[in-house]
Amino acid sequence: MGILYLKWASSGSSMFVFQQERATARCRRVRHGVIVATGPATEAPLKANQPLTKHDLIDYFLSGCKPKDKWRIGTEHEKFGFEYETLRPIKYKQIASLLNGIAARFEWEKIMEGGNIIGLKKASPSSGNRSISLEPGGQFELSGTPFKTLHQTCDELNSHLYQAKTVAEEMGIGFLGLGFQPKWKPKDIPRVPKVRYNIMQNYFNKNDLPGVESLLMTCSVQVNLDYSSEADMIKKMRTGLALQPVRIHSNVVESSKIPTVSNLDYFNQLAAAIFANSPFSGGAPNGYLSMRSYKVDQVDKCRTGMLPFVFDDTFGFEQYVDYALDVPMMFVYRGNKYIDCSGMSFRDFMAGKLPAIRGQVPTLSDWENHLTTIFPEVRLKRYMEMRGADGGTSDMLCALPAFWVGLLYDEVSLHNVLDMIADWTPEERQNLRNMVPMTGLRTQFQGRLLRHVAEDVLKWAKDGLDRRGLKESNFLDPLKDVVGTGITADSFNNICLSIL
Numbered sequence: 001m002g003i004l005y006l007k008w009a010s011s012g013s014s015m016f017v018f019q020q021e022r023a024t025a026r027c028r029r030v031r032h033g034v035i036v037a038t039g040p041a042t043e044a045p046l047k048a049n050q051p052l053t054k055h056d057l058i059d060y061f062l063s064g065c066k067p068k069d070k071w072r073i074g075t076e077h078e079k080f081g082f083e084y085e086t087l088r089p090i091k092y093k094q095i096a097s098l099l100n101g102i103a104a105r106f107e108w109e110k111i112m113e114g115g116n117i118i119g120l121k122k123a124s125p126s127s128g129n130r131s132i133s134l135e136p137g138g139q140f141e142l143s144g145t146p147f148k149t150l151h152q153t154c155d156e157l158n159s160h161l162y163q164a165k166t167v168a169e170e171m172g173i174g175f176l177g178l179g180f181q182p183k184w185k186p187k188d189i190p191r192v193p194k195v196r197y198n199i200m201q202n203y204f205n206k207n208d209l210p211g212v213e214s215l216l217m218t219c220s221v222q223v224n225l226d227y228s229s230e231a232d233m234i235k236k237m238r239t240g241l242a243l244q245p246v247r248i249h250s251n252v253v254e255s256s257k258i259p260t261v262s263n264l265d266y267f268n269q270l271a272a273a274i275f276a277n278s279p280f281s282g283g284a285p286n287g288y289l290s291m292r293s294y295k296v297d298q299v300d301k302c303r304t305g306m307l308p309f310v311f312d313d314t315f316g317f318e319q320y321v322d323y324a325l326d327v328p329m330m331f332v333y334r335g336n337k338y339i340d341c342s343g344m345s346f347r348d349f350m351a352g353k354l355p356a357i358r359g360q361v362p363t364l365s366d367w368e369n370h371l372t373t374i375f376p377e378v379r380l381k382r383y384m385e386m387r388g389a390d391g392g393t394s395d396m397l398c399a400l401p402a403f404w405v406g407l408l409y410d411e412v413s414l415h416n417v418l419d420m421i422a423d424w425t426p427e428e429r430q431n432l433r434n435m436v437p438m439t440g441l442r443t444q445f446q447g448r449l450l451r452h453v454a455e456d457v458l459k460w461a462k463d464g465l466d467r468r469g470l471k472e473s474n475f476l477d478p479l480k481d482v483v484g485t486g487i488t489a490d491s492f493n494n495i496c497l498s499i500l
Contacts, residue, residue: 041196041331041333041338041369041372051350051352051361052350052361052362052363052364052367053350054318054321054325056364057321057324057325057367058317058318058321060364060367060368060382061230061233061317061320061321061380061381061382062230062317063382064226064227064381064382064383065227065228065229065230065232066226066227066228067228068228070226071225071226071228071409072146072147072148072225072226073146073147073148073149073150073152073153073223073224073225073401073405074143074144074145074146074147074153074223074224074225074383075142075144075153075156075157075221075222075223075224075397075400075401076141076142076143076144076221076222076223076224077141077142077157077219077220077221077222077391077397078135078139078140078141078218078219078220078221078391079139079140079141079175079176079177079219079391079500080139080140080175080176080178080181080219080391081094081095081098081138081139081140081168081173081174081175081176082173082174082175082176083172083173083174084172084173084174085172087183088184088188089137089138089181089184089188089189089190090138090173090190091138091190092116092138092190092191092192092193094171094173095134095138095140095192096116096117097171098140098164098167098168098171098173099117099119099120099132100117101167101170101171102120102132102163102164102167103120105163105166105167106163107122108120108121108122108132109121109122111131111133113193113194113195114193114195116193118133118134118192118193118194119131119132119133119134120132127145127156128145128146128147129145130142130143130144130145130156130160131143132160132164134192134194135192135215135219136191136192136194136197136200136201136215136216137181137189137190137191137192137215137216137217138189138190138191138192139218139219140164140175142156142157142160144156144157144160146224149470149472150398150401150402150405150465150470150472150475151470151471151472153398153401154398154475157394157397157398158394161175161394161500165500174499174500175499175500176499176500177219177277177391177392177393177394177396177397177499177500178219178277178278178280178390178391178392179218179219179220179276179277179278179290179291179292179293179389179390179391179392180217180218180219180278180280180281180286180290180291180292180295180390181216181217181218181281182278182280182281182283183280183282183283184282185282186212186213186216186217189216189217191216195337195338196330196331196338197215199330199331199338199340199342200215200330200342200373201215202340202342203328203330203342203343204299204300206342206343207300207343209299209300210295210298210299211299211300213295214292214295214296214298214299217281217295218278218292218295218296219292219390219391220292220387220388220389220390220391221275221389221390221391221392221396221397221400222385222386222387222388222389222400223385223386223400223401223404223405224383224384224385224386225383225384225386225404225405225408225409226383226384227383227384230316230317233317233380233384234310234315234316235414235418236384236408236414237307237310237315237378237380237384238310238311238418238421239407239408239414239417239418239421240377240378240384240386240404240408241306241307241310241311241376241377241378242417242421243271243407243417243457244271244306244377244378244386244387244388271388271389271403273289273441273450273451273454274403274441274454274458274479274482274483275290275388275389275390275392275396275399275400276289276290276293276390277290277390277391277392277396278290278291278292278293278390279291290390292390292391293388293390296375299375300375302326302327302328303327303328303373303374303375303376304375304376304377305376305377306376306377307323307376307377307378308426309323311426320380324346324370324371324374325345325346325347326347327346327370327373327374328342328343328344328345329341329342329343329344329345329346329349329354329370329373330342330370330373331369331373332349332354332356332357332362332366332369333365333366333369334357339356339357340356341354341355341356341357344356346362346367346370349361349362349366350362368381375387386400386404393478393500394500395477395478396478398475399475399476399477399478399479401475402461402465402472402473402475402476403458403461403476403479404461405461405464405465405468405472406460406461406462406463406464406465406472406473406476407457407460407461407464409464409468410463410464410465410467410468412460412463412464412467413460413461413463413464414464416460417457417460441454441482441483441486441487442486450486451483451484451485451486454483455483455484458476458479458480458483461476462476
């Protein structure tokens with residue numbers, strides 16, 4: 001089956017091996033039922049044939065288990081559009097013309113909502129499904145095809161950039177690869193006419209949450225990866241969360257003021273420190289390496305963050321279901337329309353007691369849509385989304401999936417990271433979130449810098465790619481300078497290089 005079934009024996013190994021055996025068996029007994037595709041809101045029938053149970057929600061994740069030869073790499077990235085002449089963000093009218101131009105010239109199918117074009121999609125037997133969508137502030141996003149190799153996903157990225165820039169340059173429009181809007185304020189950002197985003201913005205405003213700024217002002221890159229079993233998912237979730245970003249502060253710190261932290265404080269911040277690329281806002285340095293990571297972390301504590309329960313001995317699909325059930329809803333999708341359910345309970349929905357549509361019970365489409373409103377650093381669906389990196393230049397967009405594929409799709413590299421994080425405590429992981437934002441890769445640990453720890457992890461990623469035998473390790477080359485110097489891509493000298 002290609003299962004990454006490690007004989008990992010650190011503290012609590014007997015419990016962990018037991019969980020592996022139990023979880024591997026569970027992946028073989030998926031209940032029957034139709035699982036809908038992920039992506040934008042998926043339509044549900046007006047009435048479900050039978051009520052969903054908690055077991056159905058668990059089995060949704062179980063249905064994502066794939067043998068290793070079926071594992072794929074799906075890359076998604078966002079970018080800011082701007083006018084060359086004024087440097088202002090592009091308006092929706094310009095975005096619509098851009099989408100229409102790409103559709104006409106490169107044979108994409110339009111996605112409409114209420115008479116407005118809000119995206120494009122393309123499907124073919126040879127290249128699979130891909131889409132272009134819009135984030136709330138008009139950020140342009142490619143959701144790529146799940147490919148077998150990094151060469152394929154990077155070729156797709158370059159093809160997309162060529163198509164987008166071909167049309168955009170004729171309109172006087174450019175694209176910027178940064179994690180946070182560097183010059184303009186939220187009031188300057190045009191809104192995209194999507195009802196889903198209106199509901200989300202109203203929810204954040206109503207609950208006095210700072211989420212609107214994150215929706216409008218940020219761009220990220222993520223990679224979507226597969227798992228073979230519940231045990232494999234657990235290992236990858238723990239590894240991903242331990243290495244994912246939360247927030248990064250300025251790296252301009254006097255060496256005498258660099259604090260020392262324990263080894264368990266490193267890895268939550270490692271990927272953020274490597275890919276940090278949003279040091280400007282309001283037209284000036286903002287004091288952070290990754291303003292995007294900081295803002296995202298402030299959005300809504302019940303639906304963002306590091307998911308400490310993932311490191312509990314009892315963690316599995318069921319525990320993630322419990323977590324997602326307790327995250328307040330935002331909407332349901334019925335009759336091609338979004339219905340505002342912000343703040344309501346999915347548990348009430350399962351009991352037919354959702355105030356917005358009393359008497360109706362959810363389908364798997366509703367569950368899938370609900371999962372898209374949860375924004376942790378690693379998000380679980382029928383695959384795993386590694387979500388913690390700032391948007392960047394094309395070479396960094398290719399480096400991100402290479403980094404994670406080398407670590408998570410190779411048994412030896414994954415084992416190395418798991419051994420390193422085996423005894424980390426929740427308190428120490430939280431301490432890392434508090435310390436590294438001030439020092440990034442320059443954080444000291446036992447007489448050495450965090451960038452030296454990053455060198456070890458980068459080597460494991462390269463070794464993992466080399467063992468795949470597909471000549472993919474060159475995609476990590478842009479990270480060598482970052483890790484070698486401890487200076488991320490966010491310097492003044494690199495701002496012009498962020499124009500895609």
